[in-house]
Amino acid sequence: SETFKVAVLPGDGIGPEVMAEALKVLDAIEKKYDVQFERRHANVGGAGIDLEGKALPQTTIDICKAADAILFGSVGGPKWESLPPDEQPERGALLPLRKIFGLFCNLRPAIIFPALTGSSTLKESVIEGGFNLLVVRELTGGIYFAEPKGIETVDGVRRGFDTMLYTEPEIERITRVAFDIARKRASKVCSIDKANVLSTSVLWRQVVERVAKEYPDVALSHMYVDNAAMQLVRWPKQFDVLLCGNMFGDIISDEAAMLTGSLGMLPSASLAEGSFGMYEPSGGSAPDIAGQGIANPIAQILSASMMLRYSFGMQQAADAVDAAVEKVLDQGYRTGDIYQGTSGETRVNTVEMGDAIVAAL
């Protein structure tokens, strides 16, 4: 039987609670398929700070290096909010992880499950039947990492500065991912930029157009980021794959996720070249409901499913997990965040939702 090594980083807030359910799902996959998941737990985020003095301790890095993939919970909370930004759980853990492991490609699906259109703040007429879009965000370049950046004093005046930079190979690499994925979906890529203002975007657009020629079966369009922020609100169904640089992808993917109304449902993947990847829920650590056993574990479970699919090549198992999630939703199981109080719904807690999904497997 095959063995995959998983670094398990539950993190803070609801992280450990929802992670427990994802691990139960991995147990079920082990029983069902001929596979073993060798798991090593490590501290990250606030837990890393409290127990080992850093949001991303060296032991955690080592455990991740020895693994085939990272299953990440969520990090952050009021306790660590007064630390300098660099040392805070989110930034202090996520940015170094992305850089160290070369996680250049961030996949952020924004899906409304037809059964849950009620949780969106958008009108029923706008989202009828649900929508399904995918933000492909470049994750190791752009204004996040380029130098110089800092704060300095020139002629007695303080100034803050950052550099936005993309090289042609960086743009090409993420563009290929977007087009390859679009082929397996609705075959539409909308590339988001600000080419009327940014030189980085002018190059971005040129490279995307060149690469697109190799994919004549995929329809390419371009949209300025300000317009994209509007169009998402106006008619989200117009999109299939949205291809973005690091900063625009950060904003656009969060907006798209919130439009679904069910952040607790959305997984994400951050992929390196090859098969290594990190998988985490799109939502945060939700400190307000942590420890109560009521958080929605579905985003964490779907993150595990993305891990099966993208790092372990287990499409069938991943499909099975996705189908199990859809089944329990169709059966009416709802954690508090997606409970609407209509007939046919059964309100469940974190563990019960996990159990239902395992049973549906």
Added chain:
Amino acid sequence: SETFKVAVLPGDGIGPEVMAEALKVLDAIEKKYDVQFERRHANVGGAGIDLEGKALPQTTIDICKAADAILFGSVGGPKWESLPPDEQPERGALLPLRKIFGLFCNLRPAIIFPALTGSSTLKESVIEGGFNLLVVRELTGGIYFAEPKGIETVDGVRRGFDTMLYTEPEIERITRVAFDIARKRASKVCSIDKANVLSTSVLWRQVVERVAKEYPDVALSHMYVDNAAMQLVRWPKQFDVLLCGNMFGDIISDEAAMLTGSLGMLPSASLAEGSFGMYEPSGGSAPDIAGQGIANPIAQILSASMMLRYSFGMQQAADAVDAAVEKVLDQGYRTGDIYQGTSGETRVNTVEMGDAIVAAL
């Protein structure tokens, strides 16, 4: 009687049609108050390109320089879309105008008129009773104008780059505007940044906090731009004034505007130090409906009202225009873009809407 000089730049698409209605409103104001508006028309955008070879011809600059304020229509259209970005109507006219006239402060209200909640894509329960927020966007700094920016080849690899930069005085100046305005509203400022990633934002946050100490009566909060993009969708009523740098303000103000569902209703102001300003609708030139006489002139008319208020110090006249607009909406007058087909509505064209507003004055 007092005289104000207005540079009138109708531009492209629906620009000239809606501008005609705003000028009728200025006529009415002249009759009602002891004031003269000396108007000089000039070409801008596609009209500038077609007639004088540039999106912002020198004659237009000169006319604007001789004026007390610029009343701007809208620019752009498919005809000029294949030009290089620098020469296109929007970018080629707007960015130089902002720079030449030092229009550092962009005010973009996003208002749902209670009578029009139906046009928003947001659920009635989210926007019940309407909402009213104001984006205060810095307009002459940040990543839009800072150098270096360009495309170069280093060791055979092409790269595009831009510089994001804010000095302390730039941040301080726009922050004061936001707080001064907040005092006349709900006394809340939410400053938008990405201080967990950008050094520019770290300085931004420090300066905003320092200036805020002078406004103990105004409540200050900070929000990361990705979270702001989500929170706008989730619960727009939580906001009063949103204070943003140039790039984040571009994205956030457009998202907020679209949430109202009535882009054709929203004016904007771009202010210099002193009383000079440029006033324009938030929406675009809508080439699809240009020439048909059906465009909504309200954004242009409310832009003229902002001109009265901010450049000419005519609060009373501005209030009268705003009230007239609200009155005709309450009376049920609707151009096609805001017509919902319910009883009590009267569908009108551009000229009829302008006439109704003049009559209500």
